[in-house]
Amino acid sequence: MSVSxxxxxxxxxxxxxxxxxxxxxxxVQGLGKTYDSHQGPVTALKDVNFKTHRREFVCVIGPSxxxxxTLIRILAGLEAHTSGQVLLDGQPVNGPGKDRGMxxxxxxxxxxxxxxxNVMFGLEMNNTGKNEAEAQARQWLELVGLTKFAEAYPHQxxxxxxxxxxxxxxxxxxxxxxxxxxxxxxxDAQTRAKMQAHLLEIWRNIDITILFITHDLDEAxxxxxxxxxxxxxxxxVQELIEVPVPRPRSPLQFxxxxxxxxxxxxxALIHPASDASVHDExxxxxxxxxxxxxxxxxxx
Amino acid sequence: xxxxxxxxxxxxxxxxRKLILGIASFLLPLLLWSAVSYLPFLWHPQVLVxxxxxxxxxxxxxxxxxSVFAEEVASMQAAGQTPPVGEPANPVYLPAPHEVARxxxxxxxxxxxxxxxxxxxxxxxxxxTIIFWGFxxxxxxxxxxxxxxxxxxxxxxxxxxxxxxxxxxxxPAFGALAVAILGIHxxxxxxxxVIGTFFQQVLVIANTTRKLEFGLLExxxxxxxxxxxxxxxxxxxxxxxxxxxxxxxxxxxxxxxLIVAELIGTSSGxxxxxxxxxxxxxxxxxxxxxxxxxxIGLGIDLLLAWLGRHLFPWDRSQxxx
Numbered sequence: 001m002s003v004s005x006x007x008x009x010x011x012x013x014x015x016x017x018x019x020x021x022x023x024x025x026x027x028v029q030g031l032g033k034t035y036d037s038h039q040g041p042v043t044a045l046k047d048v049n050f051k052t053h054r055r056e057f058v059c060v061i062g063p064s065x066x067x068x069x070t071l072i073r074i075l076a077g078l079e080a081h082t083s084g085q086v087l088l089d090g091q092p093v094n095g096p097g098k099d100r101g102m103x104x105x106x107x108x109x110x111x112x113x114x115x116x117x118n119v120m121f122g123l124e125m126n127n128t129g130k131n132e133a134e135a136q137a138r139q140w141l142e143l144v145g146l147t148k149f150a151e152a153y154p155h156q157x158x159x160x161x162x163x164x165x166x167x168x169x170x171x172x173x174x175x176x177x178x179x180x181x182x183x184x185x186x187x188d189a190q191t192r193a194k195m196q197a198h199l200l201e202i203w204r205n206i207d208i209t210i211l212f213i214t215h216d217l218d219e220a221x222x223x224x225x226x227x228x229x230x231x232x233x234x235x236x237v238q239e240l241i242e243v244p245v246p247r248p249r250s251p252l253q254f255x256x257x258x259x260x261x262x263x264x265x266x267x268a269l270i271h272p273a274s275d276a277s278v279h280d281e282x283x284x285x286x287x288x289x290x291x292x293x294x295x296x297x298x299x300x
Numbered sequence: 301x302x303x304x305x306x307x308x309x310x311x312x313x314x315x316x317r318k319l320i321l322g323i324a325s326f327l328l329p330l331l332l333w334s335a336v337s338y339l340p341f342l343w344h345p346q347v348l349v350x351x352x353x354x355x356x357x358x359x360x361x362x363x364x365x366x367s368v369f370a371e372e373v374a375s376m377q378a379a380g381q382t383p384p385v386g387e388p389a390n391p392v393y394l395p396a397p398h399e400v401a402r403x404x405x406x407x408x409x410x411x412x413x414x415x416x417x418x419x420x421x422x423x424x425x426x427x428x429t430i431i432f433w434g435f436x437x438x439x440x441x442x443x444x445x446x447x448x449x450x451x452x453x454x455x456x457x458x459x460x461x462x463x464x465x466x467x468x469x470x471x472p473a474f475g476a477l478a479v480a481i482l483g484i485h486x487x488x489x490x491x492x493x494v495i496g497t498f499f500q501q502v503l504v505i506a507n508t509t510r511k512l513e514f515g516l517l518e519x520x521x522x523x524x525x526x527x528x529x530x531x532x533x534x535x536x537x538x539x540x541x542x543x544x545x546x547x548x549x550x551x552x553x554x555x556x557x558l559i560v561a562e563l564i565g566t567s568s569g570x571x572x573x574x575x576x577x578x579x580x581x582x583x584x585x586x587x588x589x590x591x592x593x594x595x596i597g598l599g600i601d602l603l604l605a606w607l608g609r610h611l612f613p614w615d616r617s618q619x620x621x
Contacts, residue, residue, distance in 0.1 A: 076518075076522050077521075077522070078518050078521065078522070096518075096521040096522045096524075097522075097524060098522075098523060098524030100522065101522065101523075102518075102519070102522040104515055104518070104519060106513075106515050108513070108515040108516055108518070108519035109519075110516060110519075110520075110534070110537070110538070111538075111614050111615075112537045112538065112540065112612075112614050113537075121520070121523055121533075122523035122524055125520075125523055125524045125525045125526070125529060125533070126524045153613070153614045154614075155614065166519075169523070170522075170523075173523060173524060179522075
């Protein structure tokens with residue numbers, strides 16, 4: 001019996017139906033981005049359309065060069081788009097703002113501030129009183145389990161802890177949407193697995209919508225309600241997949257038929273099998289290794 | 301060459317080795333100086349006359365070239381007269397270490413030769429106030445301008461090309477102009493220090509500001525940071541340890557303009573002392589005064605470095621400088 005990624009159990013189908021009923025937080029309409037390079041204009045993104053609903057978890061995935069980082073940076077207001085528009089709660093966004101929190105792959109914690117003051121930073125920038133900001137920061141640090149490290153400086157923390165501080169710092173502003181740009185990409189496999197589970201716990205317990213960029217297929221399926229699959233040159237939406245894996249998620253589901261079917265579909269979209277014509281000069285072609293030794297006691 | 305030997309590439313040094321090598325860096329030149337001064341067979345191109353003999357133009361304490369002295373001795377012996385007696389000596393402009401060391405003390409206790417001339421400690425203090433005000437005036441404008449240039453490309457573009465041009469103009473070239481505008485006392489001296497420091501300062505600090513990780517600015521923007529606060533709350537604290545290091549280097553820079561600055565208008569400060577002592581051929585005092593400038597400069601720098609380690613507990617690059 002083969003399972004398709006399109007097969008949904010009744011529970012999953014009902015969940016998606018309820019999700020659709022919720023208000024739209026972010027709406028991207030005909031979004032495009034071209035920039036000038038030495039070889040003439042390059043289209044980084046072309047006609048991207050999608051909506052995210054309140055408390056939805058959307059992952060964006062695609063091959064390198066598909067413009068997924070450009071997309072999230074436009075949503076954060078850090079880069080300008082050249083066509084279409086981005087609506088947050090129906091209002092067009094131009095430029096960065098506290099209504100869209102961002103977590104970067106490179107942590108970007110302020111090294112001169114303690115963990116607690118990093119979390120307070122956004123609150124103070126938005127004119128929350130010092131005592132109030134401190135009280136709120138303590139709550140967010142408790143949420144990410146770093147109360148003990150409130151007075152530590154970022155360089156004293158491990159990568160996973162730094163990223164938890166970054167999440168707390170972004171959430172402290174109570175943004176409408178949390179944008180995460182490959183946040184766990186620099187972490188080792190074990191820490192990354194822990195952080196994924198931790199992020200799902202946070203998402204379950206607070207009212208937050210998440211847009212999460214990744215190039216890790218397992219990560220996308222494990223975390224997302226829906227996965228936006230982009231293709232490269234130009235960056236276009238290839239498919240928007242509803243993940244059929246039921247919630248609550250656990251690592252045990254990695255081998256489940258729905259999980260594997262979804263992964264097979266993603267692989268087919270992102271790495272079309274033996275399609276030589278797709279390979280362009282940017283792809284790394286691994287050469288055959290030539291024997292350069294005359295040692296004969298091969299251990300293999 | 302092992303990983304821990306004296307020639308291990310870029311290896312961190314143990315505190316003991318650091319101390320030994322640090323002392324050696326001062327001891328080696330001192331040793332060289334002592335060797336040239338105390339070993340008569342090294343250099344000593346002159347003879348210090350102790351007994352004039354029958355040579356009428358010699359006086360005790362005079363220094364003459366070794367060849368001239370040998371000729372005189374030979375001619376006196378040939379004529380059957382008393383030859384002069386002397387010992388090998390270095391030229392008067394190279395006093396021995398112990399003479400300079402003694403001058404360190406006596407220079408402070410000796411009354412100035414001219415009646416209204418300042419004592420050495422007054423001269424030194426005057427020099428330090430010139431440096432201080434020159435550096436403060438330069439920093440008051442140079443540091444904010446450098447930070448703004450490093451943050452906004454448009455502001456950098458409208459300032460930096462001209463500053464790049466101006467920094468090649470030698471500061472002393474403005475000496476006469478400074479005297480014409482600011483008089484002959486401290487004004488033009490401070491102006492020379494400012495001209496010598498300011499233009500480098502803007503460029504150095506703009507560069508340091510540009511090296512701030514851009515991601516920190518982006519993170520601050522997504523947290524709702526606006527305009528001026530981006531500079532006061534992110535840029536300035538972000539570059540502060542590096543800015544502090546830059547300022548230390550630039551302060552050293554300001555010191556190098558001191559002598560030239562003090563020669564402008566009425567000679568003053570330590571420069572006045574040095575030129576006066578050189579005129580009286582008190583070269584031991586000259587060396588002592590030059591060494592004092594070095595000691596004060598190094599002392600201030602060490603003090604600032606020590607202070608910096610306590611000011612910026614988050615700075616991971618500290619201790620390397």
